Amino acid sequence: MTGPTEGERILRIAERAAAGSHWLDHRAVAERLHATQASPVHRESLRHTAFDALLRIFEDVAADATIDAVFTGIEQPGVFCSPLAAVDTGTLTGHLLDNLPEPTRHAGADLALLAAPSGRLIDVSATPASPLHIGDTGQGAAVTVVRVQRGVTAELIERVAPTGPRGGLLIIELAHDATLNHYRAVAPGATALWLGTSVRVAKGACYRANLIARGRSRARLETHVVLAEPHSRADLTGASVVTDGEHLDQPVIIEHRAPDTTSTQRFHGIGAGKGRSSFNGRIHIHAGAVRSDAWLGNRNLALHPDAEINTKPELEIYTDDVRCAHGATIGQLDAEALFLMQSRGIPEAAARQLLAHAFLRACIAAPLEAAHAEELLGALPA
Amino acid sequence: MSLLEIRSLHVEVEGKPILKGLDLTIGAGEVHAIMGPNGSGKSTLANVLAGRPGYEIVSGSIRFGDQDLTALEPHQRAHAGLFLAFQYPTEIPGVSNMEFLKAALDHQHAARGQPAMNAAAFMKQVRSLAASLDLNPEFLKRGVNEGFSGGEKKRNEILQMLLLAPRLAVLDETDSGLDIDALQTVADGVNRFRAPDNAVLMITHYQRLLNHIVPDQVHVLAAGRIVRSGGRELAEMLEAQGYGWIDA
Ligand SMILES: Nc1ncnc2c1ncn2[C@@H]1O[C@H](COP(=O)(O)OP(=O)(O)OP(=O)(O)O)[C@@H](O)[C@H]1O
Ligand SMILES: [Mg+2]
Numbered sequence: 001m002t003g004p005t006e007g008e009r010i011l012r013i014a015e016r017a018a019a020g021s022h023w024l025d026h027r028a029v030a031e032r033l034h035a036t037q038a039s040p041v042h043r044e045s046l047r048h049t050a051f052d053a054l055l056r057i058f059e060d061v062a063a064d065a066t067i068d069a070v071f072t073g074i075e076q077p078g079v080f081c082s083p084l085a086a087v088d089t090g091t092l093t094g095h096l097l098d099n100l101p102e103p104t105r106h107a108g109a110d111l112a113l114l115a116a117p118s119g120r121l122i123d124v125s126a127t128p129a130s131p132l133h134i135g136d137t138g139q140g141a142a143v144t145v146v147r148v149q150r151g152v153t154a155e156l157i158e159r160v161a162p163t164g165p166r167g168g169l170l171i172i173e174l175a176h177d178a179t180l181n182h183y184r185a186v187a188p189g190a191t192a193l194w195l196g197t198s199v200r201v202a203k204g205a206c207y208r209a210n211l212i213a214r215g216r217s218r219a220r221l222e223t224h225v226v227l228a229e230p231h232s233r234a235d236l237t238g239a240s241v242v243t244d245g246e247h248l249d250q251p252v253i254i255e256h257r258a259p260d261t262t263s264t265q266r267f268h269g270i271g272a273g274k275g276r277s278s279f280n281g282r283i284h285i286h287a288g289a290v291r292s293d294a295w296l297g298n299r300n301l302a303l304h305p306d307a308e309i310n311t312k313p314e315l316e317i318y319t320d321d322v323r324c325a326h327g328a329t330i331g332q333l334d335a336e337a338l339f340l341m342q343s344r345g346i347p348e349a350a351a352r353q354l355l356a357h358a359f360l361r362a363c364i365a366a367p368l369e370a371a372h373a374e375e376l377l378g379a380l381p382a
Numbered sequence: 383m384s385l386l387e388i389r390s391l392h393v394e395v396e397g398k399p400i401l402k403g404l405d406l407t408i409g410a411g412e413v414h415a416i417m418g419p420n421g422s423g424k425s426t427l428a429n430v431l432a433g434r435p436g437y438e439i440v441s442g443s444i445r446f447g448d449q450d451l452t453a454l455e456p457h458q459r460a461h462a463g464l465f466l467a468f469q470y471p472t473e474i475p476g477v478s479n480m481e482f483l484k485a486a487l488d489h490q491h492a493a494r495g496q497p498a499m500n501a502a503a504f505m506k507q508v509r510s511l512a513a514s515l516d517l518n519p520e521f522l523k524r525g526v527n528e529g530f531s532g533g534e535k536k537r538n539e540i541l542q543m544l545l546l547a548p549r550l551a552v553l554d555e556t557d558s559g560l561d562i563d564a565l566q567t568v569a570d571g572v573n574r575f576r577a578p579d580n581a582v583l584m585i586t587h588y589q590r591l592l593n594h595i596v597p598d599q600v601h602v603l604a605a606g607r608i609v610r611s612g613g614r615e616l617a618e619m620l621e622a623q624g625y626g627w628i629d630a
Binding site: 343 | 472
């Protein structure tokens with residue numbers, strides 16, 4: 001007996017969502033997604049989360065799309081929130097697709113667009129007095145577009161609750177000289193999760209993100225930043241813990257498309273149990289993006305003998321005049337540091353905890369520390 | 383009763399014999415100095431006392447007070463009152479000095495059934511110790527030894543010793559790399575520490591330290607054994623003649 005083909009499954013996801021609303025030209029998205037299927041890049045980009053697994057996430061999501069958006073901080077001057085359905089469908093579809101770069105690497109984003117019953121636009125036209133909070137309850141797929149206007153600085157705190165399954169696509173557009181500080185905490189949970197963050201950074205604008213996560217039964221968290229214009233920059237940090245039975249796949253793509261652009265990535269991960277985690281940091285410096293400066297550091301600690309950790313920096317550089325440095329390591333706790341602590345009376349288990357905490361906290365920013373650090377730290381071996 | 387009693391200690395590192403029948407007895411209230419050529423096994427002795435993994439005791443015994451030291455885990459040795467100031471203190475980025483010191487002290491107090499020190503009293507004590515050792519209080523917020531100069535690391539070891547108040551402090555070349563003023567500061571710290579119920583074992587290459595901290599006994603360690611013990615005059619002789627006479 002053979003099941004439905006991948007193409008049929010894609011169409012079914014689209015039909016189910018489209019039955020509920022007509023906010024998007026689903027056919028155009030489905031066609032684009034279908035067209036990428038044969039690409040080897042598409043397969044390679046799904047090395048740690050098979051396309052079949054991705055389809056299953058969105059089949060679950062589309063089957064019971066009862067997602068509710070929870071926003072706080074949007075009722076303040078300078079912030080305007082509206083449903084994407086209010087935007088003309090054709091214009092919107094074109095705009096969304098154009099803003100998801102490299103479609104062959106974006107199967108998840110396309111599926112999220114297909115599965116989402118609706119979306120919303122948050123437009124920030126003046127620097128808000130307090131942070132914007134976004135979160136979702138229920139399960140399903142959501143598409144959120146955050147647009148930060150020229151010269152505006154905003155803070156976005158995103159909370160991904162433990163319930164699901166869910167698929168969320170966050171599209172961020174930073175205009176000239178805009179700054180967004182984006183904090184995201186992914187709670188542990190038994191269900192599958194796909195999250196995509198796609199950022200376009202215009203001239204002189206700056207995107208800063210601190211992304212912390214626990215694994216799920218299956219989790220793929222994609223981040224894609226396009227430094228589209230000169231003097232744009234992105235600074236990404238993140239911390240994650242994967243424990244027994246958990247999976248976490250974090251591909252990060254930074255594209256330097258213009259001269260004088262800067263990016264940094266510092267991600268720390270701990271394999272705390274029998275689980276699987278992977279981090280793929282990809283730096284793509286396009287032709288003409290001279291004086292690009294890119295740095296990537298991914299450090300991992302295997303604290304459990306059966307922790308499976310993959311890390312693979314990928315560099316694609318088409319310009320000579322660039323600075324690019326990267327390092328990826330998988331290691332153990334520093335034996336010398338452990339012994340120093342023990343020799344001062346700290347038992348080995350406590351010393352291990354202190355070192356592992358320090359390792360994670362180095363990549364957890366203050367706004368997430370108080371409320372969410374424990375979701376990571378608490379998963380470490382006692 | 384002696385505080386530390388080492389009998390006929392044989393130790394191997396990676397299968398290579400380093401200590402070859404070492405005897406040493408230290409009583410409460412005493413200060414002992416060990417001198418000896420590079421590679422003679424001085425740090426090996428210090429590490430064996432502290433219980434560093436990889437140092438295998440092939441035979442012999444180490445008694446600390448009324449306990450068999452070799453039966454204790456490294457942290458239990460600290461709880462029992464042993465302290466080692468490292469020749470090369472390790473850096474622990476990300477774990478602040480304050481956090482590290484508090485954890486160490488809390489565990490030691492708990493192990494001895496003493497109440498934990500409250501945070502304010504702890505901070506006050508650590509700050510005053512830092513001041514007495516000419517360590518900028520800003521160091522306390524930094525990672526343990528992170529970016530410290532050689533001399534600052536050594537002073538930080540003495541700070542830990544004074545805070546933890548051990549029964550036996552083993553100082554492995556704490557004087558190396560210190561300028562004249564820092565040497566005086568560190569020596570003052572050790573002299574303040576000296577008391578009738580504790581003891582100090584100093585490993586050093588230089589007689590000048592012994593001008594500041596006057597030892598009760600000086601031992602010469604060569605090729606894994608104590609080959610000569612005496613008073614301060616032994617250190618002066620070494621300074622004048624080197625170690626060439628030992629083989630004779
Ligand atoms: N971890 C180790 N692995 C291999 N060899 C070791 C190790 N530790 C010590 N040794 C060897 O044991 C011998 C004694 O070393 P130790 O560090 O005890 O000497 P030391 O007397 O402290 O010398 P120094 O005056 O240079 O500090 C040396 O030959 C050294 O190479
Ligand atoms: Mg030595």
